[in-house]
Amino acid sequence: MKVSIIGTTGYGGVELLRILNQHPVFQIHSIHSTRGEIPIWEEYPHLYGILNERIQVIDFDQIGEESDLVFLATPSGVSRKLVKELANKDVKIIDLSGDHRLQNSLDYSQWYKLEPAEDVVVDQAVYGLSEWNEHDIESASLIANPGCYATAALLGLGPVAKEELIEPDTIIIDGKSGTSGAGKSLTKGSLYAEVNENFKIYKVNEHQHTPEIEQQLRSWNKHTKPITFSTHLLPITRGIMTTIYARLKTNWSTEQLLELYRETYNKHPFIRIRPLGNFPAVKEVAGSNYCDIGLHVDERTGRVTIVSVIDNLMKGAAGQAVQNANILYGLDQTSGLDFMPLYP
Amino acid sequence: MKVSIIGTTGYGGVELLRILNQHPVFQIHSIHSTRGEIPIWEEYPHLYGILNERIQVIDFDQIGEESDLVFLATPSGVSRKLVKELANKDVKIIDLSGDHRLQNSLDYSQWYKLEPAEDVVVDQAVYGLSEWNEHDIESASLIANPGCYATAALLGLGPVAKEELIEPDTIIIDGKSGTSGAGKSLTKGSLYAEVNENFKIYKVNEHQHTPEIEQQLRSWNKHTKPITFSTHLLPITRGIMTTIYARLKTNWSTEQLLELYRETYNKHPFIRIRPLGNFPAVKEVAGSNYCDIGLHVDERTGRVTIVSVIDNLMKGAAGQAVQNANILYGLDQTSGLDFMPLYP
Amino acid sequence: MKVSIIGTTGYGGVELLRILNQHPVFQIHSIHSTRGEIPIWEEYPHLYGILNERIQVIDFDQIGEESDLVFLATPSGVSRKLVKELANKDVKIIDLSGDHRLQNSLDYSQWYKLEPAEDVVVDQAVYGLSEWNEHDIESASLIANPGCYATAALLGLGPVAKEELIEPDTIIIDGKSGTSGAGKSLTKGSLYAEVNENFKIYKVNEHQHTPEIEQQLRSWNKHTKPITFSTHLLPITRGIMTTIYARLKTNWSTEQLLELYRETYNKHPFIRIRPLGNFPAVKEVAGSNYCDIGLHVDERTGRVTIVSVIDNLMKGAAGQAVQNANILYGLDQTSGLDFMPLYP
Amino acid sequence: MKVSIIGTTGYGGVELLRILNQHPVFQIHSIHSTRGEIPIWEEYPHLYGILNERIQVIDFDQIGEESDLVFLATPSGVSRKLVKELANKDVKIIDLSGDHRLQNSLDYSQWYKLEPAEDVVVDQAVYGLSEWNEHDIESASLIANPGCYATAALLGLGPVAKEELIEPDTIIIDGKSGTSGAGKSLTKGSLYAEVNENFKIYKVNEHQHTPEIEQQLRSWNKHTKPITFSTHLLPITRGIMTTIYARLKTNWSTEQLLELYRETYNKHPFIRIRPLGNFPAVKEVAGSNYCDIGLHVDERTGRVTIVSVIDNLMKGAAGQAVQNANILYGLDQTSGLDFMPLYP
Incomplete structure (x- = not known):
């Protein structure tokens, strides 16, 4: 071929x-x-x-x-x-x-x-x-x-979005990406001395992966509302983390949600659902095609925090x-x- | 003295x-x-x-x-x-x-x-x-x-919290800190080879600055509800950014909120409110006592995104x-x- | 097996x-x-x-x-x-x-x-x-x-040492290594905040790979004299570079030496001799088993500069x-x- | 003024x-x-x-x-x-x-x-x-x-060069610099993803600070011979180290040389001569105007190793x-x- x-x-x-x-x-x-x-x-x-x-x-x-x-x-x-x-x-x-x-x-x-x-x-x-x-x-x-951010966010949101477990107007995605995502174009913002020892937010409420994420969310749940999506530049070369917040419609425990995720991605070799209490770090997928996901339900707030990481180039x-x-x-x-x- | x-x-x-x-x-x-x-x-x-x-x-x-x-x-x-x-x-x-x-x-x-x-x-x-x-x-x-995170979060939230402009059960604080915040204790998680080219979430829904932030928020607004607060470890030595999300009660424009922030912090030499469209990066306060704040209202979602940065050691x-x-x-x-x- | x-x-x-x-x-x-x-x-x-x-x-x-x-x-x-x-x-x-x-x-x-x-x-x-x-x-x-340093240094020196092209009392090896070489032991010197944005020399004239390098050099040329060998800590995780200096006994051109290196390592799949004017950087072998070598003869001084890089963990x-x-x-x-x- | x-x-x-x-x-x-x-x-x-x-x-x-x-x-x-x-x-x-x-x-x-x-x-x-x-x-x-490299090298060499304690044809300067030295020009080699987790040699035997160093060395000792001078790019923003090697004409101990350095720079507030066994790291002068110097004489080889560090922007x-x-x-x-x- x-x-x-x-x-x-x-x-x-x-x-x-x-x-x-x-x-x-x-x-x-x-x-x-x-x-x-x-x-x-x-x-x-x-x-x-x-x-x-x-x-x-x-x-x-x-x-x-x-x-x-x-x-x-x-x-x-x-x-x-x-x-x-x-x-x-x-x-x-x-x-x-x-x-x-x-x-x-x-x-x-x-x-x-x-x-x-x-x-x-x-x-x-x-x-x-x-x-x-x-x-x-x-x-x-x-x-x-x-898109790289969209992949991390959607794999993290998929199970709860499709099962309509979250209130559709409460989704917030806080994304962080390594600089290789910006490619090799020569801009001041990609210079070593500007990125190193730094951390920036960019394209606030304007990132072009927003409609891509919303489109897929709508395909899972037609009641999807506009999301809040932020992107930050990490002083690393490879890696994306999306930290995702949403309010649960009903009381699911962390363990119940983890079980849903394990079932959903059961046949998918590149998705690794971390066990209770364990959260992935971006370096733990570097150079590989894995998407690792961890999550936690906070009973104080009724919100779930979902963490997904990928290598943005993989x-x-x-x-x-x-x-x-x-x-x-x-x-x-x-x-x-x-x-x-x-x-x- | x-x-x-x-x-x-x-x-x-x-x-x-x-x-x-x-x-x-x-x-x-x-x-x-x-x-x-x-x-x-x-x-x-x-x-x-x-x-x-x-x-x-x-x-x-x-x-x-x-x-x-x-x-x-x-x-x-x-x-x-x-x-x-x-x-x-x-x-x-x-x-x-x-x-x-x-x-x-x-x-x-x-x-x-x-x-x-x-x-x-x-x-x-x-x-x-x-x-x-x-x-x-x-x-x-x-x-x-x-606390370091609490300082960044509270300086960022102060004006909208005190004026009760945000819905009190919608506050999400996504915090990111350099490693000097973890101090000099010898733990595996602070080793160079573990932190470098990495980005981790830690103490998910368990960070000890949570009640400190909530206590101060309650002093501004007694209707304060439990917040969602996440902390991540940045591969840098100095610097904290908190990206703060909340839903506005009424329609304020970005410029109106910025004006409120400028007035509130008018007499305070270490707070710098960035102009419209400009957001602070952590390195822009490194080694100094400044707290820089930028914000943006997203009309699609009715949420404000507030970004505050400090040098965690300063x-x-x-x-x-x-x-x-x-x-x-x-x-x-x-x-x-x-x-x-x-x-x- | x-x-x-x-x-x-x-x-x-x-x-x-x-x-x-x-x-x-x-x-x-x-x-x-x-x-x-x-x-x-x-x-x-x-x-x-x-x-x-x-x-x-x-x-x-x-x-x-x-x-x-x-x-x-x-x-x-x-x-x-x-x-x-x-x-x-x-x-x-x-x-x-x-x-x-x-x-x-x-x-x-x-x-x-x-x-x-x-x-x-x-x-x-x-x-x-x-x-x-x-x-x-x-x-x-x-x-x-x-040893990691010894490998980089000896692969770089091998051809000129064995052919006795260099004056045996003029060998200086300036080594630089990523921190994974220090292993996972918990020492202050391996903390992120100490290594990051830093560059240190250590074990000056005392590194334990010195006798290992000299022993192998002596096996190639019994006239070998004590070498000068310095080691520095790079703020990276993986990678070693040794920059090697020695005075040539006779006038060899850069191209002639490169030809000798190509011949010597001809059958060895992990050694890559860079072409004239090209020098390897440590990231160009990261995660691989390659040792890349470049060199240049300075006619002003009669010295050759040999650069070899490896991934210290590979x-x-x-x-x-x-x-x-x-x-x-x-x-x-x-x-x-x-x-x-x-x-x- | x-x-x-x-x-x-x-x-x-x-x-x-x-x-x-x-x-x-x-x-x-x-x-x-x-x-x-x-x-x-x-x-x-x-x-x-x-x-x-x-x-x-x-x-x-x-x-x-x-x-x-x-x-x-x-x-x-x-x-x-x-x-x-x-x-x-x-x-x-x-x-x-x-x-x-x-x-x-x-x-x-x-x-x-x-x-x-x-x-x-x-x-x-x-x-x-x-x-x-x-x-x-x-x-x-x-x-x-x-020049930045020239400053570090000359302050490190000054006392032994002026006193003519070293053999003039044995000087080797192995320099390493942070990327801010390359300035803000937009070149592929200054991109974060190229510099990060990397370490490169550049301008081998061709760096333009070479004649500047030699000119000053000649003003101290007219018998100065061409030097070998190498420059490497460190994945840090600020800082230069030059590791300098030369053969001593006569037997000086490390402590004697340190005493000479302390006397020479006695009245100079920005030069710090480190005590016996102590060597400076680049971060220890970051943001300051200091030049820190450490040295060691190796009795096995008769060579002195001199280490000097500065903040290249200061x-x-x-x-x-x-x-x-x-x-x-x-x-x-x-x-x-x-x-x-x-x-x-």
């Missing part, structure tokens, strides 16, 4: 290389970027002697003829154009950007401040939240890979993309994804 | 040294610790050639006779005993621990899992939230210096302690505290 | 678990520690649901009967005792400590300040510098796995240990060790 | 603001940058409410008329041009760049790869190594402030610049510079 990657030199792209280079079925056929036709190791010296591929310019015809599957590790606003070019080619597409996630193009315009993809394209895109959308992913031709991007590719081709979901967390 | 410090070798204690060594009025008379009678620079080489004091054993009689003011930079559970020993001496006391903050001793027992101080001692203690309790601090003999501990000492002795609040943030 | 690990809860031990859990031939049969009989995930939550092994007390008879190979991830001073207990058992041993590396027991006493292992045991130990001692490793029963400890196990059992050296560096 | 700063928005410039804002004699009169005419706090929010200055365009006439002293915190290649424009104005100039440090313009061209300043300008420039050049600084009109840039301004105007050297290190 031959795959191409467009946007290889970003952090999501190079994480795809790490996974696919050892994947038992998918084979890296070509890598593309606008960075120039250089060997990939010149951009990423850690690949020296391991991956000798040259970056190629993007030739849609060639990709269409030679590859079975294309990963778009390109920014929002770019993927949309690439998908159009690849529309009539015989390739399946997994898009890591936000361009095809929102069914309502007005949401896209408003939150992304970019021109949306055409409705006809978005309509055939399948939202690739692997654990909750497996059936549709199996037969998709275009997969909109979820389960939050490249890892989930390959997981979706595995589903798409009927492989075991863990194929090529059996990385243990790198600890310490 | 002669001051003694007990518990000098902890991070709070050594920060007191940094401040007091250049204070125009207070003079470090003696420093005490159970670490042994060594020159302080052997424990803290950065003080070599600057501060030649020797650590002394604790002699309560001598302290009582020679010093005017004692700072207790000792852990909760220890300060209580020291205060008893100093009770009949002619010294004023500023206690940085949690031992004398909670008026209800049952709260202390429950949240600290320690034996409480005697009610008669706690009753005369004044809660040293400088900006809100100035009058009582002026005439105190024992000041209970606020405004969250030693800095506020000296600010309280300044108030106590009728000095300008900023005496010896005019440190600019160290950036980058 | 059944393996046991003693000292599982240290960072070297848990890295062995990461490797061996996916090794195609070696199977983790039992793990041992003095930490208590708990599931390993209680000590290392990142293993939750992946590795369900319980830590066991050390039962030498059982280990001897059931296991083929034992890894000792125990501190220097402890391994020596364990090896004695295992002496008459039918197991091969790979010792990650310094106890069996130094042929001269006086060197051990002087540099380690500990009682040395018996000469008769040390005499049968083989020094496990995989790339340079493959032949002896193949038939060893006790392998003394090299090629500097557990990775090389498994590499040696592979050699010992005639497997491909890369079996179970094909980790790509985790970047960024 | 009115001062202007050109290049205020770089890290050196903003550190000048931190110092000068509280300086007892110098008063910030105007700040200039090409960043645009915005309030300085928009670029540096930590200054909000503290420093309300607006950044101004550079008007040489106005600066010449209104200011007594100008600090150029501009890059090499730029300062040269500004000095020419200010040549006939009645202002003293302290240039933090490398443009006026090298007496031999060929050295400048070769190492900086830039066009050199005119010889006539360089000839009147005084090299501002405060502790060694006080006499010339007092009467200078143009001070070439030393003693390595803005701090030394103000120290030189103090000397220039006959003030106490420590005026406005009595910052204690910020620890932890």
